[in-house]
Amino acid sequence: MDFLPVFLDIKGKRVLVDGGGTVAARRVQSALKAGANVSVFDQNPGDEFAPLLSHDNLTIHNRLPQASDFDDVIIAYGASEDPARDKFLAQTARQKKILVNVADVFEYCDFITPSVVDRSPLVVAISSSGTAPVIARIMRARIESLIPATYGRLAEFLGGFRQAVADKISSTVDRRHFWERVIDGPVGDLFLAGDQKNAEQRLLSSLEKVGKQESKANTGEVYLVGAGPGDPDLLTFRALRLMQRADVVLYDRLVSDDILTLVRRDAERINVGKRPKNHTMEQQDISQMLADLALKGKRVLRLKGGDPFIFGRGGEEIEKLGQHNIPFQVVPGITASIGAASYAGIPLTHRDHAQSCIFITAHGKDGVLNLDWDALLRPSQTVAIYMGLSNLQQLAKEFVAHGADPNVPAALIENATCSNQQVVIGTVKTLFDEATKAKVKGPSIIIIGDVVKLHSQLKWITPTQNDTHAMSLQAQKRL
Numbered sequence: 001m002d003f004l005p006v007f008l009d010i011k012g013k014r015v016l017v018d019g020g021g022t023v024a025a026r027r028v029q030s031a032l033k034a035g036a037n038v039s040v041f042d043q044n045p046g047d048e049f050a051p052l053l054s055h056d057n058l059t060i061h062n063r064l065p066q067a068s069d070f071d072d073v074i075i076a077y078g079a080s081e082d083p084a085r086d087k088f089l090a091q092t093a094r095q096k097k098i099l100v101n102v103a104d105v106f107e108y109c110d111f112i113t114p115s116v117v118d119r120s121p122l123v124v125a126i127s128s129s130g131t132a133p134v135i136a137r138i139m140r141a142r143i144e145s146l147i148p149a150t151y152g153r154l155a156e157f158l159g160g161f162r163q164a165v166a167d168k169i170s171s172t173v174d175r176r177h178f179w180e181r182v183i184d185g186p187v188g189d190l191f192l193a194g195d196q197k198n199a200e201q202r203l204l205s206s207l208e209k210v211g212k213q214e215s216k217a218n219t220g221e222v223y224l225v226g227a228g229p230g231d232p233d234l235l236t237f238r239a240l241r242l243m244q245r246a247d248v249v250l251y252d253r254l255v256s257d258d259i260l261t262l263v264r265r266d267a268e269r270i271n272v273g274k275r276p277k278n279h280t281m282e283q284q285d286i287s288q289m290l291a292d293l294a295l296k297g298k299r300v301l302r303l304k305g306g307d308p309f310i311f312g313r314g315g316e317e318i319e320k321l322g323q324h325n326i327p328f329q330v331v332p333g334i335t336a337s338i339g340a341a342s343y344a345g346i347p348l349t350h351r352d353h354a355q356s357c358i359f360i361t362a363h364g365k366d367g368v369l370n371l372d373w374d375a376l377l378r379p380s381q382t383v384a385i386y387m388g389l390s391n392l393q394q395l396a397k398e399f400v401a402h403g404a405d406p407n408v409p410a411a412l413i414e415n416a417t418c419s420n421q422q423v424v425i426g427t428v429k430t431l432f433d434e435a436t437k438a439k440v441k442g443p444s445i446i447i448i449g450d451v452v453k454l455h456s457q458l459k460w461i462t463p464t465q466n467d468t469h470a471m472s473l474q475a476q477k478r479l
């Protein structure tokens, strides 16, 4: 390691910045944020300084710095891009034993300004030791996306209990274990999910139990997580974080393998997938299992396709948990029709074609479709249908029987967002035949409405060979 990483307390101390351009403004901004008194030297500071001018701790001198300006300075930054100014700054600072950093001039740098991920009070600083600042910046962008924005607030929140925990737990190692359980467990989860009150209660009760027998018999928790329609890139950060923390996962048939591989490797996997007419597991058994596992102290992930609260029976599954005081949280996922619409280039609403969109399930009981036709067949409305494939023929007939124009455009998107996505385009009248020709079997969303016309213009995924729409376009071109 060529440099020692440290975080300096510069509150109330003097920082000198030589220069008035973009880099100088950035140095000034960071120093002010960290509470320093900043003196800037430049004849003509640029526009970037405008928002900083009113800051109480900033003084601008419209001249070059002199040796006497360095008195009581703790850090001197050179950002003038003028070699003579840089040299004077570095030499004077070093004579006076002041730490100096001149942008992009390595020989005049006693320290490096790192790339920073700021989730104050949590701060991550990255440096490539001066070799490749761009790599440090790219890494910063990655880390930015990994650390939830609320982590800073979590650190602040936990900071409020630091003394109480130190008073109660004297051993450093025990204290560290306590904090690990808090941050990586229900307290951290509750706080990050926005429930500060319960997070606080839970933290205090865990602290209360320290050293007592019952702390060993901790209740686990349940995460009801929406895994989206299939493409793992569509998972939320929170979903991924909880997937990597779970001890056991109960998943559905609709959760793709690509997503399952992202669950913590040593988590136990239980397939509770339901196939039509071949229920692997009853709904109430799933609920019971979630409760039983959590009561044993496990962190239980219930992973569901799409969004758990859209035709997912997520509500029923977690009803029992409240009765047992088992903590749980629900993480939304991208529901299949939203994923299908985007990946097929069919906007569900559009100023010229549809002002509303309705989500329905066409999963009829005993072959009878029980739909509210008045609500469905409204002008300028898109209808997105879940679980409609097995009833497609009957569904189309009933649409027409209830007054729909048989020539309204209709689309079927099979395996939406997955690499084997297939889009079938037709009309209410023809969609069933087209889908039969295309041998559709997988999970499918049906979209009915004028917006389907936009697919030919807005599709952006290269269609698979089976895409009947693409095939008919190719056929037209050939003619």
Ligand code: SAH
Pocket (backbone or CB within 6 Å): 229, 230, 254, 304, 305, 306, 307, 308, 309, 310, 311, 312, 334, 335, 336, 337, 340, 385, 386, 387, 388, 413, 414, 415, 416, 417, 418, 443, 444, 445
């Ligand atoms: N909770 C889920 C829906 C579960 S119902 C969600 O929010 O998406 C199951 C139905 O969802 C399937 O019959 C099918 O209509 C639809 N579906 C789920 N995943 C799909 C996918 N990748 N492509 C197309 N339809 C899908």
